[in-house]
Amino acid sequence: MERRVRVRFAPSPTGALHIGGVRTALYNYLFARQHGGDMLLRIEDTDSTRFVPGAEEYILESLKWLGIEIDEGLRMNDKGEIEAVGNHGPYRQSERREIYHLYVKQLLDSGHAYYAFDTPEELEAKRAQVPNFQYDAHTRTEMSNSLTLSAEDVSARIERGDKYVVRFKVEPNEDVHVHDLIRGEVVINSNILDDKVLYKSADDLPTYHLANIVDDHLMEISHVIRGEEWLPSAPLHVLLYRAFGWADTMPEFAHLPLLLKPDGNGKLSKRDGDRLGFPVFPLEFHNEKDGTVSSGYRESGYFPEAVINFLALLGWHNTGDQEMFSMDELIQQFSLDRVSKSGAKFDYEKGKWFNHQYLQLHDNEDLADRFMPILESHSVKADKALVAKIIGLVKDRVNFVPELWEQADFFFVAPIEYDEKSLKKRWKEDSPKHMRELLKLLENQDDWSAEALDALVMPWIEKNEYGVGIVMNAFRICLVGAARGPHIWNITDILGKDETIKRVKSALTKLG
C-alpha cells in the first residue's frame, strides 16, 4: 500500500514565522524531497481574532529565502507575488467554510458531534466553580447542549440566532493508540480528552482540530510532521479520523521535539531572542498589529544555507561526524527515525560558527556584492574588484558580511584616531625616528611589490638592530590606526605607494 508521500506545512498567520516553525517546515520539506513526494503549504487562519496583516507574505517569503520549495498550495514566486498551485484548494482555511459545513454536518448527523449553547461566560463561571472542569462525557449532561435540550429547543435557539458551537462527542473509557514515527506507540485514555469545540457559529469557522483533519484528508496528506506540542491532541485527531470513517487513509504522525531556550528551561520564545540578542525569526518583521519590530537572520547577515544547516542539526543527526550539510545532502540523508526525542536548546554560538563556515565557502566577488551596500552606507566608493581582493584578505576572521567593515575599514578610510591600547604597547620612544627613516626608504622605492618591499625593509631593520616587531608594529599603527589586520605587505599592496607614504607622514605629525 505504497502511498504517494504528501506532507504539509500549515502555519497560522499570527505573526512572524518562528524559527521552530522553520525547522518543522524544513523537516517536512526534506522528507517530501527524499521520497519524491509533495510539499504543501496551507494557511490555518481559523482564528480571525489573531490574524496579523502581512504574516502570510512573511511566511512565504521566509521559506523562499531559505530555499524550502512549495509544490502545492500557497507560495511566493520569483516576482515576490503569492500564487496558489494545485487542485486541492483553496489553501486558506478561511476560504474553505462551505467545505467545513459539510463535514460538521456529517459528524452531527452520525451522532459524533453535538450543538452546545454554553456561553463563554458560563463556561468561565463553571471553571471557576469546579476545579479542573472539563467538558466531557461526565459533565456534558449538566450543560446546555443538544444532548440535554429538547430537539425543539435546539432548533429554536439556532433559528433565533443564538451563538453556538459544535463539540466532538468523545466516548469515554477507551485507550486511544497513536502511532508516532519518532516516539513509537503512544496511548491515551479517552477519559482525559474533552469534547473539543469543532466549529463556532460566532465567526462561522471551524477550530484547528476539525479544519486540520478535514484538510489533511481532502489534500491527501500521507504524513503529518509537526511540533511536539500537538502530541497531546493527536488521540483526538485519531478519533476524528475514525468518526469520519477515514481511519484507513489516516496519515502517519511524527511529532518533532521542541526548540528550547538557550539558558534555563522552556520553549524558545521571541523574548529570549530580544533578551539574549539574537534573532528567532528568519526575516525582519514589522508587526502592524502591535507595532513591534523583530530582527531576522537575513538582516543579521546570515546565509540561508547556514540557517538551514544549523536548524537541521537541532534535533536531527546522522551517524558519523559530519557537520556541514548542503540541502541536497540533507535531502539524501535525512530520516525521521534519526530525529531526537528530546528538546534541543537553541545554541546561537553554533549558529554563528556555521555562518562563518559558509562565508568562507562564498567567493570574494559574491561577498563583494553583498558588502558594497555596507560600504556605501559608510560613504565609501570603491571598485568591486578591489573590494573582492580586500575581502579575500580579511574574510577568514569574520562570521558575517557586515563584520567585514570592522576588519577592513582602514583599507578605505585613513585612520583619524589611533587606538590607545595599541599605541601604549606598540608605539615606542624610537618609533618616530624609525618611521622617518622608513619613509625615506619607501619614497625612493619604485618596485612596490610585497617581495620587493620585504627585501628592502627587512635588511634595513636587521642592519640597524631595530627589531622587526618594533618597527613593523609602529608601521602598522601608521597604516591601520591599531594593532590589527592582515599581513603588512598585503596592506601596502592595496594602499599603494602614495597612500602608504601619506599615512606614515600623517601619523608622524599626529603622534610625533
Next chain:
RNA sequence: GGUGCUAUCGUCUAGUGGCCUAGGACAACGGCCUCUCACGCCGUAAACCCCGGUUCGAGUCCGGGUAGCACUACCA
C-alpha cells in the same frame, strides 16, 4: 492538580548488550604559527539523573523514583 513526552560533556549530539579507558562539533582553557589582531593547527578540561532488576556482561533492556518539558481555550 491531571495526562503525555523526554533524560549521555555547559550546548548540539554519536552510541541500538561486549568495539566505551564513552567518539565528534560549538563554547571554554592552554600551546604552536606570527610584525599585530584574527583564522588555522595541536592539545587540555568536561557527560552516561538516581535506585533496583535482567544478564557472564548495561550508557544501551525492564521496573520504580526524580527532574525537565508539553498539553490541559469558542488559539494554533
